[in-house]
Amino acid sequence: MKKAITLTVNGDRRELYxxxxxxxxxxIRNELGLMGTHRGCDxxxxxxxxxxxxxxxxxxxxxxxxxxDGSDILTIEGVAQEGALHPVQRALVEKGGIQCGFCTPGxxxxxxALLADDPHPTEADIRARLSGNLCRCTGYAKIxxxxxxxx
Amino acid sequence: MAGRQFIxxxxxxxxxxxxxxGRTRYVxxxxxxxxxxxxxxxxxxxxxxxxxxxxxxxxNVPGVAAVITSADFVxxxxxxxxxxxxxxxxxERVRHVGEAIAAVAAETPEAAAAGLHAxxxxxEPLPAVFESAQALAPDAPQIGPDRSDxxxxxxxxxxxxRLGDPDRALPQCxxxxxxxxxxxxxxxxxxxxxxALAIPTPEGGVVxxxxxxxxxxxxxxxxxxxxxxxxxxxxxxxPVGGSFGGKDDxxxxxxxxxxxxxxxxxxxxxMTFPREESMIASYKRDAMHMRVRLGALPNGxxxxxxxxxxxxxxxYASQSVFTSWRAAVHAMxxxxxxxxxxxxxxxYTNNGYAGAFRGFGNTEVCFAIEQAIDEMADALGQDPxxxxxxxxxxxxxxxxxxxxxxxxxxxxxxxxxxxxxxxxDEKRAAYARQPAGPIRRGLGVAAVFHGTSLGAEGADYxxxxxxxxxxxxxxxxxGLTDYGTGAATVFTLIAAEELGTRPERIRLLRPDTNTSLxxxxxxxxxxxxxxxxxxxxxxxxxxxxxxxxxxxLLNCPQNRLLRVGEAYIGPSEEPATWERIVDHAxxxxxxxxxxxxxxxxxxxxxxxxxxxxxxxxxxxxxxVAEVTVxxxxxxxxxxxxxxxxxxxxxxxxxxxMGQVYxxxxxxxxxxxxxEARYEAGYLQATNFDTYLIPTAKDVPDITCILLExxxxxxxxxxxxxxxxxxxxxxxxxxxxxxxxxxxxVRDLPANLERVLLGHALSHSDGGLACKIGLARPR
Ligand code: FES
Ligand code: FES
Numbered sequence: 001m002k003k004a005i006t007l008t009v010n011g012d013r014r015e016l017y018x019x020x021x022x023x024x025x026x027x028i029r030n031e032l033g034l035m036g037t038h039r040g041c042d043x044x045x046x047x048x049x050x051x052x053x054x055x056x057x058x059x060x061x062x063x064x065x066x067x068x069d070g071s072d073i074l075t076i077e078g079v080a081q082e083g084a085l086h087p088v089q090r091a092l093v094e095k096g097g098i099q100c101g102f103c104t105p106g107x108x109x110x111x112x113a114l115l116a117d118d119p120h121p122t123e124a125d126i127r128a129r130l131s132g133n134l135c136r137c138t139g140y141a142k143i144x145x146x147x148x149x150x151x
Numbered sequence: 152m153a154g155r156q157f158i159x160x161x162x163x164x165x166x167x168x169x170x171x172x173g174r175t176r177y178v179x180x181x182x183x184x185x186x187x188x189x190x191x192x193x194x195x196x197x198x199x200x201x202x203x204x205x206x207x208x209x210x211n212v213p214g215v216a217a218v219i220t221s222a223d224f225v226x227x228x229x230x231x232x233x234x235x236x237x238x239x240x241x242x243e244r245v246r247h248v249g250e251a252i253a254a255v256a257a258e259t260p261e262a263a264a265a266g267l268h269a270x271x272x273x274x275e276p277l278p279a280v281f282e283s284a285q286a287l288a289p290d291a292p293q294i295g296p297d298r299s300d301x302x303x304x305x306x307x308x309x310x311x312x313r314l315g316d317p318d319r320a321l322p323q324c325x326x327x328x329x330x331x332x333x334x335x336x337x338x339x340x341x342x343x344x345x346x347a348l349a350i351p352t353p354e355g356g357v358v359x360x361x362x363x364x365x366x367x368x369x370x371x372x373x374x375x376x377x378x379x380x381x382x383x384x385x386x387x388x389x390p391v392g393g394s395f396g397g398k399d400d401x402x403x404x405x406x407x408x409x410x411x412x413x414x415x416x417x418x419x420x421x422m423t424f425p426r427e428e429s430m431i432a433s434y435k436r437d438a439m440h441m442r443v444r445l446g447a448l449p450n451g452x453x454x455x456x457x458x459x460x461x462x463x464x465x466x467y468a469s470q471s472v473f474t475s476w477r478a479a480v481h482a483m484x485x486x487x488x489x490x491x492x493x494x495x496x497x498x499y500t501n502n503g504y505a506g507a508f509r510g511f512g513n514t515e516v517c518f519a520i521e522q523a524i525d526e527m528a529d530a531l532g533q534d535p536x537x538x539x540x541x542x543x544x545x546x547x548x549x550x551x552x553x554x555x556x557x558x559x560x561x562x563x564x565x566x567x568x569x570x571x572x573x574x575x576d577e578k579r580a581a582y583a584r585q586p587a588g589p590i591r592r593g594l595g596v597a598a599v600f601h602g603t604s605l606g607a608e609g610a611d612y613x614x615x616x617x618x619x620x621x622x623x624x625x626x627x628x629x630g631l632t633d634y635g636t637g638a639a640t641v642f643t644l645i646a647a648e649e650l651g652t653r654p655e656r657i658r659l660l661r662p663d664t665n666t667s668l669x670x671x672x673x674x675x676x677x678x679x680x681x682x683x684x685x686x687x688x689x690x691x692x693x694x695x696x697x698x699x700x701x702x703x704l705l706n707c708p709q710n711r712l713l714r715v716g717e718a719y720i721g722p723s724e725e726p727a728t729w730e731r732i733v734d735h736a737x738x739x740x741x742x743x744x745x746x747x748x749x750x751x752x753x754x755x756x757x758x759x760x761x762x763x764x765x766x767x768x769x770x771x772x773x774x775v776a777e778v779t780v781x782x783x784x785x786x787x788x789x790x791x792x793x794x795x796x797x798x799x800x801x802x803x804x805x806x807x808m809g810q811v812y813x814x815x816x817x818x819x820x821x822x823x824x825x826e827a828r829y830e831a832g833y834l835q836a837t838n839f840d841t842y843l844i845p846t847a848k849d850v851p852d853i854t855c856i857l858l859e860x861x862x863x864x865x866x867x868x869x870x871x872x873x874x875x876x877x878x879x880x881x882x883x884x885x886x887x888x889x890x891x892x893x894x895x896v897r898d899l900p901a902n903l904e905r906v907l908l909g910h911a912l913s914h915s916d917g918g919l920a921c922k923i924g925l926a927r928p929r
Pocket of ligand 2 (some may be wrong): 103134137391
């Protein structure tokens with residue numbers, strides 16, 4: 001079964017006709033072709049698919065697209081403005097918080113939400129808030145440092 | 152380093168900007184017009200004979216375009232090195248749960264799944280073996296291939312090290328330790344699952360993009376199972392979302408399945424694994440049972456080591472022959488002995504199969520020997536770190552297998568470094584006096600040595616090409632893959648240093664069997680040394696042409712040329728830009744293209760004697776872990792970590808340190824939570840809800856110390872780091888647990904039950920999650 005929905009994605013209004021069993025992740029990747037949002041588990045356990053829905057960081061794989069008709073979605077593609085990296089992105093590049101990069105977009109999306117809630121998180125806050133985003137490569141050291149360095 | 156512009160200086164990863172903005176395209180992100188989606192039918196039985204397989208009904212399912220079985224490949228699609236015992240799709244028999252039987256390509260993932268359900272496949276279960284201890288029983292069902300030497304077919308391989316006569320010497324030692332240890336299978340848990348995309352070419356060939364580690368090996372397998380000449384098969388390396396040794400065999404199978412489906416349907420075919428399928432079908436770190444006997448003098452001099460290990464290779468050999476060799480060579484640890492015997496045997500079972508994983512045998516044996524060393528220090532009443540310093544290998548020493556260490560030996564320095572940085576002496580004393588109570592603290596140490604690159608395992612070489620493009624940028628290739636390690640940045644910095652150009656001018660092209668040169672496999676932490684040397688030689692060769700052209704343009708002998716940034720300056724002191732030099736070189740008719748190939752010095756290992764020179768050089772390192780253990784629950788938190796590694800020289804500091812942080816985190820997971828447990832052949836954890844890996848909350852602040860004992864043959868003195876960064880982490884943590892609790896956890900993982908009760912609880916959740924995982928579409 002399919003249903004018409006409207007999403008605002010990275011500032012653009014999109015009319016979509018989506019299968020009722022497809023997740024927002026399916027729609028973002030397969031219908032909108034935005035491949036920066038990754039699928040690591042499809043069960044809400046890895047955070048690679050983290051996006052912002054109306055300003056909240058969420059796992060796109062857990063959300064049925066039809067439930068989010070009218071929502072405002074931000075994906076990694078909408079973060080860097082006119083080619084200029086967001087300070088969180090710049091800090092990740094400079095500190096070395098990136099290895100294979102598969103977790104990176106989800107990490108950025110969650111870190112943005114974290115910093116919007118609390119501009120001066122402690123290291124423990126950062127570790128707790130990012131604990132839903134798995135990274136197998138970096139040991140988190142430089143990710144935590146990068147997020148903490150953004151003022 | 153004096154006079155160096157880029158080596159060892161702060162630098163950024165060359166691929167960081169694409170990754171942080173979501174522009175990097177992994178295989179699952181490739182979408183082509185007319186592309187089909189592929190899925191595999193996989194075995195639900197750990198051991199069975201195929202009595203009936205009819206795939207034709209799948210072709211009647213709407214949307215299904217092609218379906219294949221082992222009959223679609225040359226020689227039934229058999230492959231594998233050094234033991235050719237695997238198939239692209241199962242042939243006549245299945246030997247583990249999750250083994251691929253047939254593959255379908257369809258217009259949508261849903262149609263592909265429907266196609267699988269239409270296949271008529273009858274499997275008749277056979278008796279199976281799941282315990283490596285029972286694999287060689289006379290009545291054990293045959294899993295391995297037939298053999299002609301009269302040995303049990305489930306015997307796969309054995310490796311030995313021999314020094315002196317431990318059986319005679321051990322009883323004479325005043326202090327003797329005898330303990331058994333075991334490690335469980337570990338899942339790589341790369342965040343990106345496996346995947347491949349195959350595109351048919353008009354010439355009847357195929358182009359494959361794969362998330363693999365070694366594109367040249369993939370091409371070799373593809374050409375042989377498809378029956379195509381090598382020039383009709385092109386493998387292009389896709390960006391890899393983590394590997395750690397795990398992106399070999401299964402990705403080669405997926406590549407061949409996609410390629411065959413693409414050739415059959417005439418359309419591009421992509422296969423991407425859901426997490427459950429990835430976990431069920433992929434190979435793991437081997438499980439190993441080990442027994443260690445050590446003998447020492449009362450003064451603390453180690454005398455004897457007798458180490459036996461039994462490695463469970465599961466259903467197929469994959470890399471276990473090589474894993475068991477690396478395990479044997481490293482089993483006694485980085486210590487001096489008078490007598491040492493190591494015996495590592497590996498056997499087939501019907502568990503999922505074991506393959507390459509960071510540390511490659513050393514991670515497993517290090518867990519045993521480094522705890523045994525601690526237990527011996529305890530028995531002697533000596534401080535474990537001081538005991539290691541007393542016995543550890545130093546410059547000029549001979550290893551137990553008879554290799555004299557002539558250079559680049561930094562183990563004692565690493566031990567001293569972590570001792571100082573962690574506040575070892577004070578903390579050990581303080582924790583020894585801590586009052587009784589539910590929360591206990593402890594500090595543990597472990598050491599590592601780790602042979603660089605392949606060693607006597609195989610021909611050890613790598614090659615690079617380099618050329619100046621029309622736009623004056625430089626295109627560099629390597630046959631080795633950067634799957635997140637930072638190797639691409641290392642090669643770029645080395646070439647920039649040699650050429651005297653900005654790193655930004657250099658573009659590292661992804662490995663591509665049509666444009667890069669064969670360089671052996673991307674394994675064994677060999678990229679920096681092998682690939683780095685190749686890039687260095689290629690850049691030196693190009694530099695000679697540029698120097699020649701500069702001397703001609705500036706009208707002076709080459710030894711009068713100076714460099715200021717990228718520009719050349721001659722006696723006239725008028726700088727000539729890079730572009731002018733390049734233009735002049737071209738006007739002279741020079742083709743600004745060069746290559747470099749580096750082969751490791753020849754070494755010899757005598758496998759019959761169990762002696763020889765195993766590796767060209769060794770990495771050394773030491774870890775200290777600090778833990779708190781809640782004695783009421785068994786919960787262990789790692790609260791501090793110090794890691795010192797002798798890397799020879801640091802080329803890309805951010806990358807090297809990143810390997811250490813990541814390696815420690817993987818070792819922490821291995822120590823405390825990770826267990827890819829098979830029950831009756833069924834994997835018990837099939838996604839990240841049940842297979843737990845460390846999160847940002849589990850990993851403490853890690854202090855990383857890089858020490859540099861240069862190795863004369865390494866590029867700028869560099870050795871390796873990626874694997875050994877993980878190896879000693881788990882034993883350091885378990886030694887800390889023993890210090891905190893007075894109890895020793897000799898079986899991994901040290902989860903709540905093992906820390907609290909001293910043994911694991913029995914489970915019996917059976918194969919359900921595994922079967923559901925196999926059935927799940929997408
Ligand atoms: S893909 Fe959504 S949390 Fe893993
Ligand atoms: S960088 Fe590889 S998973 Fe995070």
